Amino acid sequence: MKVDYFEHYKRVNDLSEHGRKSHWGPFERTLGRFLPENRNANIVDIGCGAGVLLEWLLSKGYTHVRGYDCDAGQVSFCQSLKLPVEQADDSAEQLGQCRNVDLVVIKDVLEHMGKEDVARLLVAARQALAPGGRIYISVPNAAASYATYWLYNDPTHMRSYSANVLSLELAIAGFRVKHVGDDDTTAFSSPFGIIRLMLRSFFRFWRRLEAIGEYGAEGLRLPLGLNLVVVAECDVA
Template identity: 35%
Template structure:
């Protein structure tokens, strides 16, 4: 997660300084948590992972290094990443991800100067940016991509029945998008509508998890049946988007 912090006295700044202490989230340092997290990534990203494992990949706001660890173990060799939290960077280094740096995602255009990437992952970061900065952030990512390079986004789905909980369950969340407004944001950022794909984030790795996903689909259809043609089609808590630079 990344956000420009001008003072550690504000709420967001204090949370980022003590993020791991406050969130108490399991990390891939824990073997059981790692197994579950990697299975989740395998399901949600399996069709979007590049075949060529030598491509240059950047993980924006890499957190505790879960995705980078997953990619490293899948054989991807040309990885980069950064995060605003010193605690998260320290955890990444403990995991052997010594290339991870402390950096602000809102200044992405200054990261490693003119270096460009084949794939940029921006998972669980968009919702932490002020809405006024979101378009600039997407434009900066596009400029960091090589021609035909790919951006992969994951962000909470405000069209989900869990949208209110997702939006306000984290004090650092600033705004949210639906499948429609996410597409609009990507178009504003310079991506071509014909090269954008938005899909549900199915990530369950157990039989019980799959059952919950089926239940969620049914419940979503029942709740939004009165909305008609304008109803949200994607029921999952998170949206995933893939966009290619023309």
């Protein structure tokens, strides 16, 4: 029986206006500092899903944004919101037709793809970017406490990533890594949020000590959040 991915997506995500806008704050804290200053910059969101990121970019005044997704349900939902989204069954092929892109966002996508398809997509992104352009990638973090649960939380996930592996794949595609981190965004917006932050800080402290014990100085820098974030630029050397 064929699974309708968008029906599954709607069950586990709040796609109301309020639900979509609840992601804007986390986007600002994670992706915001990597956005181009020019509001006319050319930004492409690969695997844009329900278009939440595109809505946020448009709300910030970016005028040249577009998204691609392979799921017809997601694309239809985006188009119902008048978002600039097209269906693309082959993301690498679609991205390969783009040029002079300032920022390529590939968020929560690579974990759904095989290694060869990932390599094709990264090369296509490298070719599509303008000089000085950036790629922003978010994937499940293999070093997170709940990495195994997070990996198998979606039936279409194929793998999680370490920073070293993703950095190597980017280098092979012609990128130079500029930032490695995670997307921890727990805010102080409610008493429960404060409790979550306190608990996470407590247990993360012990995880950090364990990482230092296992990896030495590298353990100080090891991202421990659920999602690994890597930002890279075209390697012109």
